[in-house]
Amino acid sequence: MERLQRKERVAAIVKILSDNPNKVISLGYFSELFSAARSTLSEDIAIVKRVIETLESGRIETLAGASGGVKYIPGMAKRAEEEFLQELCSMLKNPERIIPGGFLYMNDIIYSPEISSKIGTILAGYFIDRNPDYVLTVETKGIPIAIMTARALNVPLIIVRRDSKVTEGSTVSINYVSGSSKRIQTMSLSKRSVKKGSRCIFVDDFMKAGGTAAGIIDLMKEFDSTVVGIGVLVEGEAPVKKLVQNYVSLMRLESVNEEKGEVIIYPSNIGVVR
Structure with a gap:
């Protein structure tokens, strides 16, 4: 590679x-790529770290030692999160969506690459x-949000199906029992999908009573694995008591009134354990 100046390396x-x-x-990778000394690259990375922090778009972490290096953890400023979710709520309040x-x-929100990436x-x-070790979701609407979460975490996405596939x-x-309808439903996952003893995150587009999330927890027990986090885009206001606890929701849907053309939805207390 042609030798680059500092601003180009950054x-x-x-x-x-x-x-x-x-x-x-690793710094060794950057050193070989740019034909630059590690001390020089350390200064470059310090500049990168300062820029990322100034923009509040995540953080840069450095790891010391022979096997160390640098990594970027995506993120958004709390203010930017709040503005983004307020904007989503405004979009969802449109009576034409009822x-x-x-x-x-x-669907247009969930399947928008720009929006789902931020989510x-x-x-x-x-x-x-x-x-x-993995991000889990159930087919199909939760897939775009889950895959963007998996990308940000840099772990594989696993899709749990309603029925098994020959392939x-x-x-x-x-x-498992649906928390809202109380009907018996089925979920299926390939034996090759999850390694024994894995730590998993479950991500979905909507939670009503939490039956699907509870089913995922039971399914992972069959793989001797654990669900260490649950995240949903929207949770329903009712029922108040969910079948799962310790989850994160980004928005809460209080009601949809067809006659009045009214949708009441607002950002959740993000990050608060429920």
Whole structure:
């Protein structure tokens, strides 16, 4: 590679780190890539760290030792989070989103790469210190949010299915009770998906009573693994008592009134354990 000036190296380091969130990249890699001394690169990384902190777009961590290096952890300033979620609530309050039956149309938000990426970054920020090995979700609407959370955490995404697929080989299936309808439902996961003793995060688009999340916890027990965090985009106000505890929700849906064309939704107390 052509020898780069400091400002060019700093830009390249930011690009490499942001493309590989939560991954330790050694100084040796940068030294070889830029043909620069480690002492010089340490100064470059100090500049990168200062810029990231100034922009409040995450943080840079350095790890000492022969196997050490530097990694970028995505994040958003609390103020930016609040503004973003207020904006989402404003979008969801549009009466045109009301679907017969008291449901709320959210597909355009969930499947927007820009929006789901920010949601994933916010959720990842609450779980990164729990050192998860996987992010789990149940097909299908939670997938975009879950995959963006998995990207920010830099761990694999695992999709739990409602029924088993031949292409997944041997599977583990469990029955669970839906918290809202009280109906027996089934979820299935390939035996090859999760390694024994793993730590998992469950991410979904909506939680009503928490039956699906409770089912995921039971399913992971079949793999001798643990759900160490639960994150949802929206939780329903009712029922007040959920089937799971210790979860993070970004917004709370209080009610959808079809007759009045009224949607009451607001940001949750983010990060508060429920």
